[in-house]
Amino acid sequence: MAGGVFAVDGNDRGFGGRVTASVLITCIVAASGGLIFGYDIGISGGVTTMEPFLRKFFPSVLKRMKAADKNIYCVFNSQVLTSFTSSLYIAGLAASLVASRLTRVLGRRATMVLGGCTFFVGAAINGAAVNIAMLILGRILLGFGVGFTNQATPVYLSEMAPSKWRGAFNTGFQFFIGIGVVSANALNYGSARLEWGWRLSLGVAVVPAMIMTLGALLISDTPSSLVERGKLEEAEKSLRRARGVYSDVNPELSALIKSTEAMKAANQEPFKTILERQYRPHLVMSVAIPFFQQLTGINVIAFYAPVLFQSVGFGSNAALMASIILGMVNLGSILVSAGLVDRYGRRVLFLQGGAQMFLCQVAVASVLGTQIGVSGKETLSKDYAVLVLLLICAYAAGFGWSWGPLSWLIPSEIFPLKIRPTGQSISVAVNFATTFVLAQTFLTILCHFKYGIFLFYSGWIAIMTLFIGFFLPETKGVPLESMDTVWENHWYWRRFVKQESSAMTLPNK
Numbered sequence: 001m002a003g004g005v006f007a008v009d010g011n012d013r014g015f016g017g018r019v020t021a022s023v024l025i026t027c028i029v030a031a032s033g034g035l036i037f038g039y040d041i042g043i044s045g046g047v048t049t050m051e052p053f054l055r056k057f058f059p060s061v062l063k064r065m066k067a068a069d070k071n072i073y074c075v076f077n078s079q080v081l082t083s084f085t086s087s088l089y090i091a092g093l094a095a096s097l098v099a100s101r102l103t104r105v106l107g108r109r110a111t112m113v114l115g116g117c118t119f120f121v122g123a124a125i126n127g128a129a130v131n132i133a134m135l136i137l138g139r140i141l142l143g144f145g146v147g148f149t150n151q152a153t154p155v156y157l158s159e160m161a162p163s164k165w166r167g168a169f170n171t172g173f174q175f176f177i178g179i180g181v182v183s184a185n186a187l188n189y190g191s192a193r194l195e196w197g198w199r200l201s202l203g204v205a206v207v208p209a210m211i212m213t214l215g216a217l218l219i220s221d222t223p224s225s226l227v228e229r230g231k232l233e234e235a236e237k238s239l240r241r242a243r244g245v246y247s248d249v250n251p252e253l254s255a256l257i258k259s260t261e262a263m264k265a266a267n268q269e270p271f272k273t274i275l276e277r278q279y280r281p282h283l284v285m286s287v288a289i290p291f292f293q294q295l296t297g298i299n300v301i302a303f304y305a306p307v308l309f310q311s312v313g314f315g316s317n318a319a320l321m322a323s324i325i326l327g328m329v330n331l332g333s334i335l336v337s338a339g340l341v342d343r344y345g346r347r348v349l350f351l352q353g354g355a356q357m358f359l360c361q362v363a364v365a366s367v368l369g370t371q372i373g374v375s376g377k378e379t380l381s382k383d384y385a386v387l388v389l390l391l392i393c394a395y396a397a398g399f400g401w402s403w404g405p406l407s408w409l410i411p412s413e414i415f416p417l418k419i420r421p422t423g424q425s426i427s428v429a430v431n432f433a434t435t436f437v438l439a440q441t442f443l444t445i446l447c448h449f450k451y452g453i454f455l456f457y458s459g460w461i462a463i464m465t466l467f468i469g470f471f472l473p474e475t476k477g478v479p480l481e482s483m484d485t486v487w488e489n490h491w492y493w494r495r496f497v498k499q500e501s502s503a504m505t506l507p508n509k
């Protein structure tokens, strides 16, 4: 796995290793596409614990909650309530599949703009909602919005970044998701005190939508997408701007044109192409990575952090405060990832992060198991509540430098151009489908498994960490156009891929 160093332009730096101000700004603006996703993740958990919101839209849930048996693991167990949160994911799933064609035909940037506009309208409808129908319609539009942007943004970042720094650039997407989550949590903290606070929280989602849409209007599309759509002159301009006026962009441009020609010659439906045997490793990764990302249990924390902290004995304000702290830890850890991912590679971060998350989940389970047990009738003592918070922070840090950003990076960088948008959309669809099922079942599972839920997720974390250890090749620094080599040199996947590009590889060291 360590071998297979690529060399398209005669050295191991890939094309244009320089980071120019232009490409940096462009990618920061593009990464803000993560804002709307993060904002929604952060806002929905808090809003669904606000009494005025429940009174208006889910009065029966509120009544049941008040009369609920006081087992703390079960207080918030309601299918109707979770369906409000998770309806977005069903819409997002449908949108991400459509988005694959859009990103190919209209380009990455246009798909991001479309996503931003759709999200904007959804947010406005939600903020003004007077009945459940408006609430659901709003959520569906928000779902379409994130479906489009989550598909197009990571691809945009991977295509625009110099290959040597692709990991760090792509991490920007998760960083903006994190900013979205923290701002939403902070807003919820303030608005929870107001009778119409839920309206404010839901409506303010127009702000991140506006920021990312205006941003996307200001940047140019990626050279790959422009070449793919036959806009060669614009492609060259975009490349020159990104790599610096003095760099020789011709080798990179030629490689792009070459892979586009190969793609056009094949002229196949991408959803069919991706099923070919030679793309089996890519397909497995684009399904397994987002599936496993969700089975780290991160959204148990992200959606329900306030509920969870309340459940383990924090008051409702302390619980929101705790989730803000958690969000800040998460942001810091994403920066750590940005600093390390292109130096030490993706695999090290995955393996270390996985081990850390595993240990933290097991520790949380033991604290809850010994202190609350299965009766769930008692709350944690203050010391133990703080210990749980610390463990959850360490867990979130582990996620923040591994499965968080890397689950967006890997699917956006492993596919050849012709099926890149398709691979990314499968990945987003799997992410949303798994999030939906877990969000829908989490509160019930918590109510039945009690603290065992943390053991359930730690088991999955062990499995996915082994999976990475055995099956994920290192992609650090490899130019997108030479990505074939990583599979050709992999002990298991080599049997699936054709060796046509071996002329571009160096022998294993």
Ligand code: BGC
Residues within 6 Å of the ligand: 041, 174, 177, 178, 181, 293, 298, 299, 302, 403, 404, 405, 407, 431, 435
């Ligand atoms: C995941 C989300 C998660 C978020 C947390 C993203 O990468 O896909 O499901 O809620 O990270 O910050």
